Amino acid sequence: MRSILFALLFVISVHGTAFAGDLTISVRNAAGQPVRDAVVTVRPNAGVPSGPIRFSWPLRVVQQNVQFQPYVLIAPVGATVSFPNLDRVRHHVYSFSRGNRFEIELFGQDQTRSHTFTTAGVAALGCNIHDQMLAFVRVVDTPWAGKTDASGNVTIPAIPAGAASLRVWHPQLNVRGNETAYPVTIGAGAGRHTIAGDFSGRAAVR
Known part of the structure; x- marks a missing residue:
């Protein structure tokens, strides 16, 4: 069993046209250091396309x-x-x-x-x-997903314009379900949005 203290800062940059946008998220811990392996998903309020979802990375452990x-x-x-x-x-x-x-x-x-x-x-x-x-x-269950790299950053491209729910999950994030959600608006024009959340606490990983 391991435990860790987390305070995550989500820096969200939205760029693009009125039809789609790229979302860049930066995740940092309480000390300001990058957090890798945080999973970011975006689900437009209008829903996701039907059919199978495919990602570019290999599906293997x-x-x-x-x-x-x-x-x-x-x-x-x-x-x-x-x-x-x-x-x-x-x-x-x-x-x-x-x-x-x-x-x-x-x-x-x-x-x-x-x-x-x-x-x-x-x-x-x-x-x-x-x-x-x-x-x-x-x-x-959404094609708009990615995880942060060693620098704590991830960019999810070509998200349809409009209101959406952004979710960030990490196995050591001390909130219910190890996940927190934020509303975002995609493709409303170039801009930069900052969402700060203090999620400090002990989270057991089993």
Whole structure:
């Protein structure tokens, strides 16, 4: 179990035409340092397009050096995520998260197993053999999603103009569901918006 103190600052820049805009979000902790792996999603009030959601990154969580990589993966609802084992030891992957419970029993080096995520939410991953292994799959139902990089920044492009809900999730953010939401307006003209939130507190990660 780990704990951390968080105070997040969201700096939102909206650029673009009256039809779409790019959203840039910067996430910082209480000390002003960048927070990586914060998942940002945008859902227009008008709704999202029907049909499957596809992202540009690979939908896989690798087991290597007795760790999961990446620590946080964004996957769309209905997607199948692969779990390649690149270690010499066997792993037993599981999630007890509500709506995303699954178990992949022992499999060895250079073997791959997979699981299809059918419910939006979070799957906290563990290994039944190696307790130090921890990762998260954030399952989303919007195509406008991304996670912050080492600099604490992420840009989500081409969001339709209009009112929308911006959500920021991080496994160690000390709010209900590890997620907080803000209303935003996209494509109202070039501009810069700053939203500051102090979410300091202890958040346990299991």
